[in-house]
Amino acid sequence: MTSTVQTARATTQASPRRRPRPKRHWSRYAYIAPAVVFVAATTLYPLYYNISLSLYDAPIQKFLAGTIEFVGLANYAEELRNPELWAGLRVSLIYTVATIALMYVIGLALAVFFNRKFVGRNAVRAAIFLPYILPSVVAANVWRWILDGSYGLANHALMSLGIIDAPVFWLGQGTSALVAVVLATGWTMAPFAMLLLLAGLQNIPKGLYEAASLDGAGPLTRFRAITLPLLRPVSLVVALLGFIYTFRTFDTIFIMTKGGPGDATTVLPILAYNEAFVNFELGSGATINTLMLVIPTVLALFYFRATRSEDAQ
Amino acid sequence: MRTRNLGLSAAGLVIAVIYLIPVYWMVATSLKETGDVFNSPPDLVPSPPTLAAYSDAVFGDSAVLQGIWSSTIITIPTLLLTLALAVPAAYGLARFSLRINGIVMLLMLAAQMLPTISLALPMFAIFSDYGLVDTYAGLIIANTSLALPFAVVMLRPYMLAIPQDLMDAGLLDGCTGFRAFVKIGLPLVQPGLVMVATLTFVMTWGEFVFGLTLATSDAIQPITVVLNRFVAQFGTQWTNLMAVSTIIAIPIVVIFVLLQRYVVAGISEGGIKD
Numbered sequence: 014m015t016s017t018v019q020t021a022r023a024t025t026q027a028s029p030r031r032r033p034r035p036k037r038h039w040s041r042y043a044y045i046a047p048a049v050v051f052v053a054a055t056t057l058y059p060l061y062y063n064i065s066l067s068l069y070d071a072p073i074q075k076f077l078a079g080t081i082e083f084v085g086l087a088n089y090a091e092e093l094r095n096p097e098l099w100a101g102l103r104v105s106l107i108y109t110v111a112t113i114a115l116m117y118v119i120g121l122a123l124a125v126f127f128n129r130k131f132v133g134r135n136a137v138r139a140a141i142f143l144p145y146i147l148p149s150v151v152a153a154n155v156w157r158w159i160l161d162g163s164y165g166l167a168n169h170a171l172m173s174l175g176i177i178d179a180p181v182f183w184l185g186q187g188t189s190a191l192v193a194v195v196l197a198t199g200w201t202m203a204p205f206a207m208l209l210l211l212a213g214l215q216n217i218p219k220g221l222y223e224a225a226s227l228d229g230a231g232p233l234t235r236f237r238a239i240t241l242p243l244l245r246p247v248s249l250v251v252a253l254l255g256f257i258y259t260f261r262t263f264d265t266i267f268i269m270t271k272g273g274p275g276d277a278t279t280v281l282p283i284l285a286y287n288e289a290f291v292n293f294e295l296g297s298g299a300t301i302n303t304l305m306l307v308i309p310t311v312l313a314l315f316y317f318r319a320t321r322s323e324d325a326q
Numbered sequence: 327m328r329t330r331n332l333g334l335s336a337a338g339l340v341i342a343v344i345y346l347i348p349v350y351w352m353v354a355t356s357l358k359e360t361g362d363v364f365n366s367p368p369d370l371v372p373s374p375p376t377l378a379a380y381s382d383a384v385f386g387d388s389a390v391l392q393g394i395w396s397s398t399i400i401t402i403p404t405l406l407l408t409l410a411l412a413v414p415a416a417y418g419l420a421r422f423s424l425r426i427n428g429i430v431m432l433l434m435l436a437a438q439m440l441p442t443i444s445l446a447l448p449m450f451a452i453f454s455d456y457g458l459v460d461t462y463a464g465l466i467i468a469n470t471s472l473a474l475p476f477a478v479v480m481l482r483p484y485m486l487a488i489p490q491d492l493m494d495a496g497l498l499d500g501c502t503g504f505r506a507f508v509k510i511g512l513p514l515v516q517p518g519l520v521m522v523a524t525l526t527f528v529m530t531w532g533e534f535v536f537g538l539t540l541a542t543s544d545a546i547q548p549i550t551v552v553l554n555r556f557v558a559q560f561g562t563q564w565t566n567l568m569a570v571s572t573i574i575a576i577p578i579v580v581i582f583v584l585l586q587r588y589v590v591a592g593i594s595e596g597g598i599k600d
Contacts, residue, residue: 040504044414044418044422045430052433052471052475055449056440059452062451066448066451077454126337130331134335141345142590143349143582148531154553164366166347258439285443289450290539295450302443306440309439
């Protein structure tokens with residue numbers, strides 16, 4: 014779920030009406046203190062703990078016995094030389110970029126369509142929103158069935174349409190498995206992109222289109238010359254948030270392929286899970302965790318800067 | 327003009343039907359006889375429809391009932407705890423210009439962006455020190471850690487929209503600040519509360535990573551993890567798998583249908599434009 018967009022704007026929204034009376038200042042902290050303490054204890058502290066754990070040789074037996082050994086940056090040296098980490102990074106980036114492209118294209122098409130008024134628009138738009146809130150394990154399991162090589166609906170439809178002549182075992186081969194998880198993730202994320210892009214479309218002044226029509230611009234020209242350029246800020250937000258939320262995906266891939274076949278769909282979150290909860294190496298799992306956070310952290314900083322400078326205007 | 331509008335309505339309906347084919351296929355498969363899923367070409371409509379998969383895999387299987395029970399035991403306290411912490415926090419952040427507001431908002435925004443697995447791993451380590459691994463309490467804490475930052479951030483714009491005059495009037499009438507917040511502020515932000523409660527429910531009911539990593543015994547695992555166990559156990563008993571999937575989806579769909587106007591409004595209204 015995602016509320017980031019909303020708020021990045023709201024953060025700096027001016028509200029000159031605050032501060033009714035300046036006395037009893039400390040009681041005001043009482044409103045936010047419980048939530049802040051909770052988030053600090055359940056987010057900041059685990060992150061700190063994760064970094065400190067990454068400096069130890071900590072297989073689970075040693076961890077439970079309390080005999081883990083401090084090894085400094087040895088885990089990092091080892092992981093950075095580990096081809097699995099780089100393979101995981103490569104898969105993560107391909108998966109993330111392909112998913113963003115898919116969710117953006119579908120989301121934009123849906124947004125352009127729903128930007129027009131018609132009877133029943135809200136009901137249909139809400140129906141399309143359903144895949145976004147469906148539990149990801151449910152969505153992944155349904156896609157696993159639809160893409161089943163022997164009896165899946167997808168093969169049946171593609172063969173009836175003459176697009177393929179033999180059934181494809183989607184989840185059985187590396188490339189098609191990656192396509193499959195991208196498809197499933199894109200399907201769940203596109204409604205989110207649609208909602209953001211729709212809000213962006215509604216902010217484009219109608220007068221621009223009318224003026225362009227008078228100048229003889231057709232619908233395609235208007236889309237290219239007005240819609241796309243004016244949607245750029247929203248598109249950037251969709252791309253950044255899409256990246257952050259797709260890069261961290263675990264459930265969909267875990268249910269559909271467990272990261273396989275081989276390591277064809279082993280994205281970094283799956284790799285971290287396998288290291289910590291399958292191989293029971295908590296130290297190196299924590300190391301992968303820390304390294305995995307680098308890219309989204311950089312993008313998040315970029316996102317916060319971008320939204321803040323926009324607000325300042 | 328009128329006909330064109332109806333043309334668009336028809337097109338919208340077609341788009342929605344195509345987009346929701348996977349959902350239809352889940353329900354349709356769950357209503358088939360076990361062997362019928364192997365028919366070629368596939369039966370697009372179950373004939374005859376049967377509830378066999380439900381009586382077999384859902385009501386006849388104690389693991390699934392256990393999973394639904396665990397998910398309920400985890401979701402309801404998470405929902406209450408999230409609201410109890412988020413509502414005052416969102417109010418405080420919206421109404422008082424405290425020095426730490428900026429950094430707190432940044433914390434709440436950043437917390438939502440973390441991969442769940444990067445919290446689950448250290449939480450597993452921390453919880454094992456406190457005896458919280460494989461307990462409902464541990465799962466409730468973990469799930470609240472996901473929902474709370476989200477709830478604070480989503481609620482804050484609603485709190486900003488409370489007219490200050492009304493709050494001032496309450497204070498003049500002798501209400502304390504907290505009483506004015508409860509008596510005057512909260513009723514005004516009811517749509518926001520409904521939206522946040524709905525989304526917290528949706529998130530927690532569908533949560534998987536914490537369930538997978540922090541609940542080690544069958545008796546605690548939420549229904550999402552039970553479904554994953556089924557995938558390993560009956561890889562291709564599709565009618566059963568789709569029946570369990572449908573059962574997991576039903577509460578989400580029902581709540582969403584009842585409350586979607588609050589949810590879509592909450593995400594899109596406050597969304598990009600401000």
